[in-house]
Amino acid sequence: MGGGATRLYGTLTQTLDSSSSPRSLPPSYLDPRQPAVSNLDPDLCQQQQKGSSVYPPDSVELLRQCEEALRDQPPRLHRKFVLLNDGDSAPSSPIRVMQWNILAQALGEGVDNFVQCPREALSWSRRKHLIIEEILTYRPHILCLQEVDHYHDTFQPVMAGLGYNGHFCPKPWSPCLDVEGNNGPDGCALFFDQSQFELLDSVNVRLSAMMIPTNQVAVVTTLRCRSTGRFVCVAVTHLKARSGWEWLRSAQGSDLLWHLQNLVQKLADGSAGDAGGNISLLICGDFNAVPSEEVYRRFTASPLGLDSACKKLSQDGLAEPEYTTWKIRATGECCSTLDYIWYTKNTLKVVAVLDMPTEEQIGPNRLPSFIYPSDHLSLVCDFSFKEKE
CATH class of the missing domain: 3.60.10.10 (Endonuclease/exonuclease/phosphatase)
Incomplete structure (x- = not known):
């Protein structure tokens, strides 16, 4: 993991107790072919996929740390992307x-x-x-x-x-x-x-x-x-x-x-x-x-x-x-x-x-x-x- 993110994991999670069910995160539009952020398998993050962004392991791990720390809170705001095709196909790398x-x-x-x-x-x-x-x-x-x-x-x-x-x-x-x-x-x-x-x-x-x-x-x-x-x-x-x-x-x-x-x-x-x-x-x-x-x-x-x-x-x-x-x-x-x-x-x-x-x-x-x-x-x-x- 990246040194900066690793040093902060403990700081980001040290103060909250977790006692309830995990929070659910909304799907994130990156490309119609890609999964939601919270569902990404860390192993998939290490693969090189042509024409799409791939999350580095640090971001997946840190997101999971945040989710864990926030388990006792209500679900976050659920927001969706409005896609603007205008007759064109979605770009491979927005x-x-x-x-x-x-x-x-x-x-x-x-x-x-x-x-x-x-x-x-x-x-x-x-x-x-x-x-x-x-x-x-x-x-x-x-x-x-x-x-x-x-x-x-x-x-x-x-x-x-x-x-x-x-x-x-x-x-x-x-x-x-x-x-x-x-x-x-x-x-x-x-x-x-x-x-x-x-x-x-x-x-x-x-x-x-x-x-x-x-x-x-x-x-x-x-x-x-x-x-x-x-x-x-x-x-x-x-x-x-x-x-x-x-x-x-x-x-x-x-x-x-x-x-x-x-x-x-x-x-x-x-x-x-x-x-x-x-x-x-x-x-x-x-x-x-x-x-x-x-x-x-x-x-x-x-x-x-x-x-x-x-x-x-x-x-x-x-x-x-x-x-x-x-x-x-x-x-x-x-x-x-x-x-x-x-x-x-x-x-x-x-x-x-x-x-x-x-x-x-x-x-x-x-x-x-x-x-x-x-x-x-x-x-x-x-x-x-x-x-x-």
Whole structure:
């Protein structure tokens, strides 16, 4: 087993007693020919199957460890993939992207004040299993996270042991540092599967507004797909929260778009062997902005040719999901869409999108809860490259 994952197995399972029946996991769409994650035989993981992703033994073992540790909890949210064939056959090797604000541990136990969530459900000893289980259930090739305050002691070693390369950018003035017993600043993290992608470059960006640095950041990583040779630039960000700061979110979004436009132009002007019009962009984040906000319109109208992948869940492909976060704080209930996966329409095609759980599944106390570790739902999409023009 990978050293990083092995070191964390004990940590991830040491605090929970198990006394009830095992939790059932939903099937995970990777390819119609592949089995569900929880049913994979470890021996099968060692086989090389042409045209499909194969789970390394570490991920299967770690998933089983998480399932075992969570046996005393209710079944997790059951979500299904919506497949978008559009008359085409499913690609043999889709690129799976996960976007998720995982909820910083210090904030969940501190200032976020989730009044309907039991204190025990917010403990790190429980939440860490649920977070890792969610990631391993869908096994993304590219993972974009926000509010990460356990990067160095949990996520980096675990993901490294599973074959991922990771990059982290903390906020300059993280609110986590104001919470007693915190684990350091929270920030954005980006991981990619090294068997699928080669790292070309990664930079941390401190977002500015009117040329003044702000407290929000982004990680921008440039990758080359090993199977196709195509470039993929991935950005993960977390824009300013709260009502009244719409202007700042718009300015931060504009700054990020400016950085990405310069990066794409640099790649197009270089000698990397890929035309500028065929460089793919993926921008994931908690924008803290509903679709009617200016920052959303800026991304929609960007000359980069961006679209929001989760709109594919709607019947006409034009509307965002009703919610990506649903929580109850002391100040009231909040149900809104704030999280997005943006992609370049001319280079990428959406193959499948993970649906959203229903209100009944989420439950009356909303999120987070014993069955879900964050107040934000994960977004998971499969993409394929379009033919070069």
